Amino acid sequence: MKKTLLILCLVFFPCAAQAEPVRSAHTEAELVSEVTSIQPGTPFWAGLHLKMEPRWHTYWRNPGDSGLPTQIKWNLPEGFEAGALQWPQPEKVDLPPLAVYAYENEVLLPVQITPPASLTPGQDIELKAKATWLACEEVCIPGQAELSLHLPVKAEVPAPDPAKATVFAETRARFPLRESEWRAEAFTGKKQFVLRITSPNAYLLSGLSFFPYDEKLIDHAAPQTARKIESGYELILKRGNLFTGKLDALEGILVSKEGWRGAGSETSLEIKAPVTPRDFPESAGGAPMKLGAALVFAFLGGLILNLMPCVFPVLSIKILNFVEQASEQKIKPGLHGIAFTAGVLVSFWLLAGALIFFRAAGHEIGWGFQLQSPVFVGFLAVLFLILSLSLFGFFEIGLSLTGLGGFLTGKSGLGNSFFGGVLATVIATPCTAPFMGAALGFALTQPPAVSLAVFTLLGLGMAFPYLLLSFFPRLLAFVPRPGPWMSGLKKFMGVLLLATAAWLGWIFFLQSGAHVTTPGHGGKIAWETYSDERLASLRASGTPVFVDFTAAWCLTCKVNEKIALDQDRVKKKFEELKIVPLKADWTSRDERIARALAGYGRSSIPLYVLYGPGHSEPVLLPEIITADLVVQAVDKVFKAAVDEEKKPKEAL
Amino acid sequence: MKAKVFFLALAVIALAFPRLARADVQVGEIAPDFTLTDIEGKKQTLVGQQGNYVVLEWTNPDCPFVHKQYDSGTMQALQKEMTSKGVVWFSIASSAPGKQGHYSAKEWKQIVTDRKAFPTAVLLDPKGLVGKQYGAKTTPHMYVIDPKGVLIYEGAIDSIPSADPADIKEATNYVSQALNEAMSGQPVSTPSTKSYGCSIKYAS
Numbered sequence: 001m002k003k004t005l006l007i008l009c010l011v012f013f014p015c016a017a018q019a020e021p022v023r024s025a026h027t028e029a030e031l032v033s034e035v036t037s038i039q040p041g042t043p044f045w046a047g048l049h050l051k052m053e054p055r056w057h058t059y060w061r062n063p064g065d066s067g068l069p070t071q072i073k074w075n076l077p078e079g080f081e082a083g084a085l086q087w088p089q090p091e092k093v094d095l096p097p098l099a100v101y102a103y104e105n106e107v108l109l110p111v112q113i114t115p116p117a118s119l120t121p122g123q124d125i126e127l128k129a130k131a132t133w134l135a136c137e138e139v140c141i142p143g144q145a146e147l148s149l150h151l152p153v154k155a156e157v158p159a160p161d162p163a164k165a166t167v168f169a170e171t172r173a174r175f176p177l178r179e180s181e182w183r184a185e186a187f188t189g190k191k192q193f194v195l196r197i198t199s200p201n202a203y204l205l206s207g208l209s210f211f212p213y214d215e216k217l218i219d220h221a222a223p224q225t226a227r228k229i230e231s232g233y234e235l236i237l238k239r240g241n242l243f244t245g246k247l248d249a250l251e252g253i254l255v256s257k258e259g260w261r262g263a264g265s266e267t268s269l270e271i272k273a274p275v276t277p278r279d280f281p282e283s284a285g286g287a288p289m290k291l292g293a294a295l296v297f298a299f300l301g302g303l304i305l306n307l308m309p310c311v312f313p314v315l316s317i318k319i320l321n322f323v324e325q326a327s328e329q330k331i332k333p334g335l336h337g338i339a340f341t342a343g344v345l346v347s348f349w350l351l352a353g354a355l356i357f358f359r360a361a362g363h364e365i366g367w368g369f370q371l372q373s374p375v376f377v378g379f380l381a382v383l384f385l386i387l388s389l390s391l392f393g394f395f396e397i398g399l400s401l402t403g404l405g406g407f408l409t410g411k412s413g414l415g416n417s418f419f420g421g422v423l424a425t426v427i428a429t430p431c432t433a434p435f436m437g438a439a440l441g442f443a444l445t446q447p448p449a450v451s452l453a454v455f456t457l458l459g460l461g462m463a464f465p466y467l468l469l470s471f472f473p474r475l476l477a478f479v480p481r482p483g484p485w486m487s488g489l490k491k492f493m494g495v496l497l498l499a500t501a502a503w504l505g506w507i508f509f510l511q512s513g514a515h516v517t518t519p520g521h522g523g524k525i526a527w528e529t530y531s532d533e534r535l536a537s538l539r540a541s542g543t544p545v546f547v548d549f550t551a552a553w554c555l556t557c558k559v560n561e562k563i564a565l566d567q568d569r570v571k572k573k574f575e576e577l578k579i580v581p582l583k584a585d586w587t588s589r590d591e592r593i594a595r596a597l598a599g600y601g602r603s604s605i606p607l608y609v610l611y612g613p614g615h616s617e618p619v620l621l622p623e624i625i626t627a628d629l630v631v632q633a634v635d636k637v638f639k640a641a642v643d644e645e646k647k648p649k650e651a652l
Numbered sequence: 653m654k655a656k657v658f659f660l661a662l663a664v665i666a667l668a669f670p671r672l673a674r675a676d677v678q679v680g681e682i683a684p685d686f687t688l689t690d691i692e693g694k695k696q697t698l699v700g701q702q703g704n705y706v707v708l709e710w711t712n713p714d715c716p717f718v719h720k721q722y723d724s725g726t727m728q729a730l731q732k733e734m735t736s737k738g739v740v741w742f743s744i745a746s747s748a749p750g751k752q753g754h755y756s757a758k759e760w761k762q763i764v765t766d767r768k769a770f771p772t773a774v775l776l777d778p779k780g781l782v783g784k785q786y787g788a789k790t791t792p793h794m795y796v797i798d799p800k801g802v803l804i805y806e807g808a809i810d811s812i813p814s815a816d817p818a819d820i821k822e823a824t825n826y827v828s829q830a831l832n833e834a835m836s837g838q839p840v841s842t843p844s845t846k847s848y849g850c851s852i853k854y855a856s
Contacts, residue, residue, distance in 0.1 A: 065789040065790070065851065066789055066790045066848070066849060066850060066851035066852075067848075067851070068813055068814065068815065068848065095851050095854075095856075096854070096856065097784055097854065098789050098851050098852070098854075100851070132814070132815075132816070134815065136850070136851070138751065138752060138853065139714065139715075139752045139850070139853075140715065140716060140717075140850040140851070141716060142716050142815035142816070215846045216846050241677075241678055241787070242806070242807065242844045242845070242846060
């Protein structure tokens with residue numbers, strides 16, 4: 001039938017382009033042309049059109065973990081030239097533990113054909129090509145076809161073929177944007193790339209995903225985590241373990257759900273991001289922490305939250321509460337434990353919800369952000385002052401301020417336990433414990449469901465001691481019996497609460513008042529103010545650096561400074577080894593510091609980073625430090641650097 | 653009773669943790685040990701082969717890329733040549749039950765006979781644990797381990813990724829190259845490549 005048409009076509013000029021589709025490997029392949037005739041010397045678009053059966057796919061130029069890219073070999077008449085296949089945006093197909101880049105249903109791979117100017121109108125031209133591809137569903141079948149396309153030569157400007165207009169238009173809409181105001185650059189560590197894209201226009205992007213042109217560059221199946229930065233985004237990619245050579249640029253396409261030039265525009269952007277090596281702590285951030293490990297650490301972090309200085313008052317109060325409840329037979333301690341846990345969990349969920357919301361709204365925030373708001377701090381300071389006065393016996397909260405403070409000193413009711421959990425969480429959050437930083441850094445870069453899971457485990461960990469106590473009331477035997485000492489204890493709690501209130505008041509003063517530059521600790525370490533540029537220039541010259549990420553509202557940071565960093569031994573060590581001390585103060589929200597933290601895979605403080613002499617990798621100190629620990633860490637880093645120097649220099 | 657509920661809750665939490673994901677191997681490092689049952693019912697380990705060169709060949713008899721190597725006789729010739737030089741050649745099948753390339757030990761014996769293959773043993777990995785441990789992605793996907801247990805090559809069987817047997821004569825066989833170089837005391841010139849072929853049909 002088609003043959004007859006073709007003959008008719010040749011006889012009765014003019015008529016449309018003719019080609020025969022070929023079936024192979026669950027795919028129908030056809031050469032198509034966007035125009036119905038060829039004008040001598042005028043380039044036009046043709047292409048390879050593949051229609052796959054449902055569930056079958058063919059591959060992109062980089063197929064990913066398995067598969068092969070579709071290829072075409074042209075056999076063109078004298079003087080014709082064919083450009084390279086143009087690849088519209090593919091899909092990432094997950095086949096855990098693998099991932100491939102492919103097209104499903106159908107794909108048109110356009111090619112620009114340039115005919116010679118010497119053609120004479122009236123000629124019939126046959127374009128021939130051999131196409132090979134691999135079609136896979138679950139199983140894979142290689143396909144190939146000898147294809148041809150007939151086009152008449154005419155003197156006039158070629159008319160578009162209405163039958164092909166849609167498929168060409170749809171395909172072009174899926175071409176990557178090549179010229180734009182987006183700038184891309186990349187940083188590489190041993191195990192990860194950080195791809196940074198910035199634009200003067202604040203386009204909102206989501207679902208960012210990088211498709212590299214090179215097959216060996218990245219781990220295709222590893223999750224790619226994106227984070228919002230000032231005027232752009234960063235995407236963390238896991239390096240492929242096959243890639244060992246030097247790399248000048250990351251090339252490929254970046255895909256976003258929203259367009260790169262605003263709503264409705266191209267959803268993929270071709271980039272060539274120059275790569276510079278950068279020191280990454282390889283444990284955190286980019287080679288993102290495995291989900292299981294993050295959950296374990298979240299649980300441990302939650303447990304340890306109970307020991308943090310800022311949650312201590314609440315822990316004590318709740319233990320006191322348990323003592324009271326145990327002495328009253330009617331109350332079931334287990335139910336209180338569950339109610340308390342529920343309170344903790346609901347608070348963590350609310351917090352997670354808020355974080356997810358703010359993150360979606362494009363804000364740059366880190367853990368402890370609620371203590372960066374003066375209103376919240378002021379409110380807490382007043383609340384704690386009232387509570388402490390109550391504990392000193394100035395008035396009975398149960399009678400006068402039922403709604404506000406009843407949950408702390410009230411004697412029964414599951415609601416009280418619930419709000420006890422809420423309060424404990426609110427106070428605990430600023431003091432991120434060891435382990436938790438990394439778990440949070442992980443959570444904040446993950447899809448909402450994963451963030452929620454991490455926060456849930458964090459809450460479970462924090463509530464665990466209470467749950468344990470309430471399910472095993474016998475353990476309460478280790479808690480002192482109620483008696484006259486309780487009023488003494490109450491006063492002691494009062495002092496703690498008062499101290500907390502004073503501390504919060506001080507932060508409030510710092511936040512709202514004239515900005516006080518961080519005190520230089522007269523006679524102590526002479527801290528310099530942190531900036532990315534300063535750190536980079538010190539690193540470039542191989543100078544050892546110690547960075548203290550701190551904030552006035554971070555009590556753990558303050559304790560660390562007191563017991564470790566302010567000690568003479570540490571100061572002497574720093575001076576002796578000429579370590580430059582940098583202080584990054586996060587008391588007020590500062591995007592640059594948030595970004596620096598993110599660079600270390602953290603979203604919370606305290607964080608202590610030590611760079612040895614030369615160009616060694618940074619070392620992250622634990623979140624609770626002592627003077628000995630700092631001195632030892634410094635010695636170790638310097639010793640490692642010296643050993644490195646002594647090593648015979650092999651030909652590289 | 654309460655204690656039971658409590659520990660049950662703990663157990664549920666513990667089970668909720670997803671299993672740790674695969675850890676890829678790295679050329680230049682010690683290849684991880686494994687224990688798999690071969691089609692003769694014998695337990696095979698990597699540690700047990702210390703002192704020998706070992707080739708791991710991920711295979712799936714129904715994959716066109718595997719056909720390319722076997723229908724042309726290339727893979728069998730290499731197996732024959734290398735095993736005669738004392739190399740231990742393990743063909744490993746990581747296809748999950750019900751998926752392409754999953755066969756019983758008895759069926760495998762027939763396949764080995766039919767395709768006139770010369771592996772030291774065919775190892776069955778239906779759960780895909782060893783495949784995932786090694787980060788094996790395709791069939792074929794080749795690994796070469798030296799007598800000390802160090803991975804010296806990982807990647808494709810040869811240098812031309814295609815399903816066309818006609819390409820074999822133009823291609824460099826990386827496994828042959830790595831073994832010959834290592835045996836003559838030279839460093840392996842191409843220690844890692846991107847493997848090509850069908851995806852391994854792991855259990856999902």
